[in-house]
Amino acid sequence: MECVTDEELVHRAQKGDQAAFDEIVERHKGAVFRAALTALRHREDAEDVTQETFITAYRKLDTFRGESQLRTWLSRIAWNRSMDHRRRGRNRSYLHLDEPDAMELSTPEASPERTTLAASVHARVRREIDRLPENLRDTLLLASGGEHDYAAIALMLGVKEGTVKSRVFEARALLRSTLQDLAR
Amino acid sequence: MTASSQFPVTDDLDRLIGDVARDLVAGEPERVSAASVRAGIAASPAPGSALPIWLSVAAVLLVGLFVMLTLAPDHSRSGAAVATRPVPSAEPVVSPSPVIVTKSNVRQEIAGLRHAEARSRRAATASPATQEPYEGLPRLIIPVIERPEALATAALATVALDDQRLEISRIDIAPLQLSALDHEQH
DSSP, X not given: OTTOOHHHHHHHHHTTOXXXXXXXXXXXXXXXXXXXXXXXXXXXXXXXXXXXXHHHHHHHGGGOOSSSOHHHHHHHHHHHXXXXXXXXXXXXXXXXXXXXXXXXXXXXXXXXXXXXXXXXXXXXXXXXXXXXXXXXXXHHHHHHTSSSOHHHHHHXXXXXXXXXXXXXXXXXXXXXXXXXXXXX | OXXXXXXXXXXXXXXXXXXXXXXXXXXXXXXXXXXXXXXXXXXXXXXXXXXXHHHHHHHHHHHHHHHHHHHSOOXXXXXXXXXXXXXXXSSOEEOOSOEEEOHXXXXXXXXXXXXXXXXXHXXXXXXXXXXXXXXXXXXXXXXXXXXXXXXXXXXXXXXXXHHSOEEEOOOEEOOOOHHHXXXXXX
């Protein structure tokens, strides 16, 4: 199944091929999970949304016409479900993602002092990203993930591509100004 | 010794922001797999399968509403009836003095009835001047119906003409009791 295209998998799954749908899940669960994680910032909630997304996709597969990539279509479902979670306040907290400890940032050649410093700088940047307005933060994180291009992000968020670009630019500008002291 | 002077990554702030943002949303789901999704699909019923249940619930509600509307007393009508009902009094209601029907009375009554009948006929066939604005509109046909009073009067007249004089005796009507009114309302 590795070399089968998404279109072919969808076609087979639409005809009731369960193995084809299983392959869709395995192929795209990472991207769907990361889209949900971007919105919810909580791993368990993101896993729940990922599961729900594939169940929804299974039921709505007939409506997929191939107008966008399958990954974008799935990520959009995940994003919308995540927004529902967010509105209901079901995600427990934005800030409870595991902070990387010093060991995670260490490299064989780095001194312990340097590693600790790197951890504190990362923590500072995380905090500043968390303080961004929601729409800027969402767009920046989706764009930084490298999973989707601007057009796909625009489709997921239901905005114009130009809006995505301007939000990413504005988010980076805000972060640069607040983290200026780190660059000196 | 400051953090900035010690940490070369901060020289490229954009790259640092990108790295941290990527780290924030990195990872793979641990619990989600093709098998778990399949199990989830099997466990949760499709939204369409609940449709018959909703339809039957809606049907039951509609029937209930219909029955309620049909059986409920018409408050507006009963209210009006109560409002126009005469207030019962303790005094016995006595009819007016005996009515004397004479030949002349009957003739007058019959003449009055004929006048009334003629008036109603004239009203039914309105004058052309008043019809003009309604030209082209469908006509409302009002048939001339003999009033029930006319029949009663004619019957009385027959009796009166035979005997020359007819006396209708005094009628006493018992006062309406409040208890009877309550019973009627219930």
